[in-house]
Amino acid sequence: MDSNSSSSSSVSGTLILIAGLLREPAGTRPLVFTVVLFFYSVALVGNLLLCAAIYRDVRLHRPMFILLANLAISDIVGCSATLPRIMHDLVAPNLISVGECITQMLAIQFYRALECYVLTAMALDRYAAICRPLHYHAVVTNGRAAAANAAVVVVSALLVSVLLILTSRLNFYNCDRPKAVYAAQCDNVQLLNFACSDGTANNVYGLVLTSCTVGLSLAAVSFSYASIIYECRFRGTSRDTAASKGHQKAMQTCVTHLLxxxxxxxxxxxxxxxxxxxxxxxxxxxxxxxLGGLFYLAPPALNPIIYGVRTKEIRKAMLRILCCKFGRDSVTPGDEGH
Known part of the structure; x- marks a missing residue:
């Protein structure tokens, strides 16, 4: 922790010290900056490439890939809300204003909610495809997948808006509480530690928000994959060989989503x-x-790699973009072998 940072923090009550950074010893800062820049570059390029591949290739205009595009956008939001600021704090005084800290906290909460709901929608899509195959194409359409994307964005924004209203009522100024965030980014719990007013409502709503996002998402995902495992491992054994092989292939596609x-x-x-x-x-x-940094480092950087490596359609579409081949063969449905 820099002495000039500490003195600046004590002089101005509107500034917050970001203490949870790998800034010491000072000689490691270039290495940490390089690692963060690498992850951010991989996340940004990978997710933008994934979105471009899904947008340009009509073979990927299917419900699962439409949901995946929203996941990529969510990852861009998550890493952009944290990693550029971390790089800034590694090369400059690690101070942030109250307004910037609140904005970052809200962006991270929005990212977490959006990611939870998109992953839930993708798990339910796999459940419908494997456990209800006869009704899948009639129920799960591109239009409904796009509507689901819009719905999760709206719900996530509404949930975060309530947190914004509650946080705006807190007093972060004109008090002598130490203003330091002991993490690399601002979060709701850390903000409440140096607010001068009562933050009970924020703390309770933080638990509610976690329950409505992480809790509900984990419950839905667990139900989906428990049903998939039961369908493939137990009910599938009593069916004909062709259906059993279909279930085995479907289970292999689920491995990507589980990762x-x-x-x-x-x-x-x-x-x-x-x-x-x-x-x-x-x-x-x-x-x-x-460990905390894995939240905004790992998913944005690894998701496009996982899908690009394990999903043939996405891998081919990405390679076509990288090779600058946007001719008729890249948009004609009849070309691809499955």
Whole structure:
């Protein structure tokens, strides 16, 4: 922690010290900056490429890929809300204004809610495709997938708007509480620690928000994949060989989604849990910062790689864009072998 940062923080009550950064020793800052820049570049390029591939290739104009495009947009929001600011704080005084801190906290909450709901929609899509195959194409259409994308954006924005209203009522000025965020980014729990007014409503709503996003999402995802496993492992054994092989192939496609779920939910569960019990189970700062950083480093960077490597249609579409081949063969449905 820099001495000039500490003095600046004490002089101005409107500035917050970002203390949870790997700034010390100072000689490691270029390395940390390079690592963060690498992850941000991979996340930005990978997700933009994924969106472009889905938009340009009509073979990818299907419900699952429409939902995946929204997941990529969510990842761009998440990494852009955190990583550029972290890089700034590594090369400049690590101070942030109250308004900027609140804005970042809201953006991160929006990212978390949006990512949870999109992953839930994708899990339900896999459930419908595998457990209700005869009704899938009649029920799950491109229009309904687009409507689901719009709905999760609206619901996420409404949930975060309530948190904005509650936070705007808090007094962060004219008080002598130490203003320091012991993480690489601002969050609701950290903000309440140096607010001068009562933050009980914010704390309660934070729990409600977590329940409505992470809790409901995990419940829906667990139901979907429990049903899929039952369908493929138990009911599928009593069916003909062709149906059994179809279920095996469907299970293989679900592995990709399960990897994406693990990459997102494991860091989220760590953050949600540790923010509530950090006083009772302290861990080294460096380890806590690295584990917490996985929330906004791993999913945005790894999701497009996972889908690009494991999904043939996306891999081919991405390669066509990278090779600058946008001729008739890249949009003609009859070309692709499955």
């Amino acid at each position: 994406v779920l693990a990459v997102f939910y494991l860091p989220v569960l760590f953050l949600v849990t540790y923010n509530r019990v950090d006083k009772y189970l302290p861990i080294p700062d460096a380890a806590r910062q690295l």
